[in-house]
Amino acid sequence: MRRITRPILLDTVDKVKDFVKQTNKFLREVDVSSSGRYVVDGRSLLGILSLDTSKPVVVNYSEEDEELAEIFISKYFVRGVNV
Numbered sequence: 001m002r003r004i005t006r007p008i009l010l011d012t013v014d015k016v017k018d019f020v021k022q023t024n025k026f027l028r029e030v031d032v033s034s035s036g037r038y039v040v041d042g043r044s045l046l047g048i049l050s051l052d053t054s055k056p057v058v059v060n061y062s063e064e065d066e067e068l069a070e071i072f073i074s075k076y077f078v079r080g081v082n083v
Contacts, residue, residue, distance in 0.1 A: 001062055001063065001064065002063040003060050003061065003062060003063070004060070004061055004062070004063055004066060004069070005058055005060045006058070006059050006069075006077050006078075007056040007059075007077070008032075008056060008058070008059045008073070008077055008078060009055075009056050009057075009076055009078050010048065010053045010057060010076060011053055011054060015076065016045065016053065019042070019048070020042070020043055020044070020045045022072035022073050023042045023043050023072075023073065025068060025072060026043075026061060026065040026069075027062070027064055027065055027068070028061065028062035028064055028065055029061075029062070030042030030043060030059065030061045031059070031060040031061075032048055032051065032057055032058065032059050032060075033051075033057060033058045033060070034051040034052050034053075034057045034058075035052070036058075038051060056078045059073070059076075
């Protein structure tokens with residue numbers, strides 16, 4: 001199964017809380033990573049808050065959840081940033 005990787009910006013606690021709420025609707029696992037070193041569960045509020053979210057982080061999710069991602073988390077996608 002193919003995984004999709006996108007840069008996102010979660011620079012406030014409210015954005016993190018909403019992101020976690022939305023990713024709990026996904027069918028498969030969602031990972032969020034920072035600096036390529038730390039990977040946390042995208043459904044974990046504390047996990048995401050443990051990352052440096054002052055700059056873009058990377059979300060990784062299953063292609064099965066691509067439609068859900070476009071509906072629920074595309075507002076956090078960062079355009080023009082390579083991952």
